[in-house]
Amino acid sequence: MTAEDLQPYQRIVRDVKDQIRLGRLKVNDKLPSTRELADHYGVAPGTVQRALAELRTEGVVYSHQGRGSFVRESALDAVADPTSQAIKRLEETVAELTERLERLEAGQNERR
Structure with missing residues (x-):
């Protein structure tokens, strides 16, 4: 799907x-404000708000009233292909x- 189709x-x-x-964008990074995103x-x-709502629903961002939207810790899992x-x-x-192999080898070396 191309950008024009979205x-x-x-x-x-x-x-x-x-x-x-x-x-x-990394975990806990603040996204630009709604106004900045709308301009960009x-x-x-309202379109930006809809996008942010979708990102919140998908667990990508979280928002604090008056502070903005931030990248959620679980975002990497949510966006991974x-x-x-x-x-x-x-x-x-x-x-x-x-790790298991190293433990087994260590156990065998102790028995020798």
């Missing part, structure tokens, strides 16, 4: 997720297996 709020959602995925994307503030998620699971499995 609703304006969906473009904002996708862009924020991409910025998180690329590391431009050339949309009405399936390939990245699979790689992360494989890395975790390899780390667990390595």
